Amino acid sequence: MKKIQIFSISLGFLIVFLLGFGANVLFFNDDSIEVYANNNMETIVIDAGHGGYDVGCIALDGTQEKDITLDIASSTGELLEEAGYNVVYTRTSDNVSWPEDNKEDLQSRIDIAEDADANYYISIHINSSDYNDGASGYETYVDFNDDEMVEMAESIHAQLELLNYAQDRGLVDTNETPLYVVSNNSIPALLLEVEFITDTNDFNYMVNNGDDLSQAIANGIMNSIEAEEISKEV
Ligand SMILES: [Zn+2]
Structure with missing residues (x-):
């Protein structure tokens, strides 16, 4: 014994x-x-809008929204990864993992974020207007009851404003204008329309300064997360 x-x-x-x-x-x-x-570190889902069968909106020269969103989303994600964040992408190419069905498409993106138990969901889109050069600038769709995400949206806009490339169109409340990936997401989410594909100035800026846009978006996200962490420590 x-x-x-x-x-x-x-x-x-x-x-x-x-x-x-x-x-x-x-x-x-x-x-x-x-x-x-x-x-x-926080897990951030970066969602490149559209993709595969869904091209999104189209520029005058034929450029498709799905290609621009993939470019901006990929570089934004890389910058966040370099800073040490865990980044999960809803897609990293034009080969999408979901079927050709709008509802299943959007729900699959949410599922990816929920399966990853992510802290934030950032969807990148490009806007369009029926009238060429009729509208320009950036805006973000966010739940106005979600203070942290509203602050993150404002933080991203503050960084985009520094680039001085287009007007700040402000924030849109998804309680009034529901958007599937924000309104049906259990992960705190926002959807950023970076610019108008139909506006010549917006479009040219994206073509020539896409990296600056990604850097500004990444900075806005990181500043907001850091500010949130400081406020939790106090
Ligand atoms: Zn879009």
Whole structure:
């Protein structure tokens, strides 16, 4: 009986020693430290609007919204990843994982975010107007009852304003103008219309300064998350 107890205690020490050794190995390995850090960071879903069968709106030169949103969403996501955030993409190419059905398409995007247990869902779109050059600028659809997401939307707009490329059209309340991926999402969400594809100035700015737009969107998201964390600590 006593022998078994001593054996158990020794085994216990051995396990604790091995666990400690394992932790040391993890901490002295650069890759593992990065994984460890990422586990404490927020998960952000970046949704490139449209894709596959759904081209979105079309510019005068034939450029399709789905290609612009993929460009901006991909670079925005990369910037967030570089900063250490966990980024989940609803799509990373024109090959979409959902069927050719608008409702299933949008619900699949929400499912991806919910399966990832994400903290934020950011949908990137490009606006269009029936009248060429009749409307321009950026606007964001968000639930006005969700203070944190309203603040994030304002933070993104503040960064876009610094670029001085188009007018700030403000925020739109999804309680009044419901949008599927915001209104039916259990993950805090917003949908940003970056510019008008039908406006010459907006469109040219995107073609020549797409990276600046992605940087501004990423900065706006990160500033808002950091401000939120500081307010939680106080
Ligand atoms: Zn769109």
